[in-house]
Amino acid sequence: MIQQLDTVVLVKDQPLEDLGKGDVGSVVFIHEGGKPYEVEFVTLTGDPLGVLTLAAGVCSLNLQGLTA
Template sequence: MIRELGTVVLAHDLPDLGLEEGDVGAVVYVYDGGRAVEVEFVSGSGATVAVETLRASDVRPLGDSEILHARALAA
């Protein structure tokens, strides 16, 4: 279940936002009983890269046995 302030993983690329499958974000708000979520994606310094309302199927909860990975943002 996806909850507000939870950590989620993007399920597919969002090229218009410069986001890629596997990018990690924080849930800001859960809409309509969990059918949609607002997610904030940030850089390593904490600067907001994107805040986007997504379908619940666009993200998944971060698993306990997963490790985070860093990548450079596209210019």
């Protein structure tokens, strides 16, 4: 289950926002009922790329790089 402040990865391109499958963002807000999500995307240097409203099918929890 995706929660606020989780890191998520796009599973579908978002061409209107110039973001693509594999781009990583942070969940900054979850709407009532648990979806959709407001996800903030930034560059590697921290410059903002935008905040998108995304349904669960467009992003998934990013578990890559997590250690036990």
